[in-house]
Amino acid sequence: xxxxxxxxxxxxxxxxxxxxxxxxxxxxxxxxxxxxxxxxxxxxxxxxxxxxxxxxxxxxxxxxxxxxxxxxxxxxxxxxxxxxxxxxxxxxxxxxxxxxxxxxxxxxxxxxxxxxxxxxxxxxxxxxxxxxxxxxxxxxxxxxxxxxxx
Numbered sequence: 001x002x003x004x005x006x007x008x009x010x011x012x013x014x015x016x017x018x019x020x021x022x023x024x025x026x027x028x029x030x031x032x033x034x035x036x037x038x039x040x041x042x043x044x045x046x047x048x049x050x051x052x053x054x055x056x057x058x059x060x061x062x063x064x065x066x067x068x069x070x071x072x073x074x075x076x077x078x079x080x081x082x083x084x085x086x087x088x089x090x091x092x093x094x095x096x097x098x099x100x101x102x103x104x105x106x107x108x109x110x111x112x113x114x115x116x117x118x119x120x121x122x123x124x125x126x127x128x129x130x131x132x133x134x135x136x137x138x139x140x141x142x143x144x145x146x147x148x149x150x
Contacts, residue, residue, distance in 0.1 A: 007038055007047050007059075015056035016049070023075040027136060037061050037072065046096040050076060050085040060089035062096055062105075069097035071107035074116075086119050094123070094146070103149045111140040120144050 007016075013035040020028030029037075041047055044065060050058035058076035062069055071093055076085045097105050108131065109116045125144040134141035 007041070007049055012049060012056055013038055016059050019056060019059055019075050019077055020073075022077055029073070045072075046093065046100075048089050048092045050080070050089055052077075052080055052085075058085050058089060060093050062093040064097060064100045064102055067101065067103040069093075069100070069102040069105045071105060074107075081115065086116075087123070090119065090123060094148075098148055103147070105146045105148065107144050108134070108141045109144060110135060111142050117142070120146075 007013075013031050016034045017029065017031040020030075020034065022028075037045055038047060040063070044063055046062040046064065048060045049056050050060075052058075057080045058074075060074045061072040063072050064070075071090070074086060074089055074093075076089070094105060105125075106128070107120065107125070109120060111117075111130070121144075123146065125146045128143045128145040131141040131143065133139070
């Protein structure tokens with residue numbers, strides 16, 4: 001069962017940082033960085049956790065400033081991929097962006113992350129631009145956008 005819920009106080013920061021380390025390696029956010037994101041809830045941030053057997057197995061982070069929302073992070077442990085958790089997390093963020101009156105949602109994704117690109121494009125995101133050598137290892141990032149108003 002996929003259970004998506006907001007974090008509990010700051011107690012989940014260490015678990016989220018563990019997910020970051022597994023999913024992003026050296027580019028993963030530290031516990032301090034995760035805690036800083038959690039400190040922005042609910043003013044400019046909306047964070048959701050995916051729990052599997054009571055443990056944090058994925059998370060998603062949305063920043064909303066004015067009429068633009070940005071998916072800051074979406075990560076699911078490899079053992080949980082393909083179960084719909086990423087889609088559930090993303091849809092939860094999109095619902096919140098709409099609730100806050102955002103006109104569009106932006107995100108950055110590595111241009112070689114085939115699974116993430118399929119998820120985002122399947123939800124209606126389109127390519128906006130490319131950031132050459134954006135990541136420390138030289139990979140490019142794609143900036144994707146999803147208009148929420150027509």
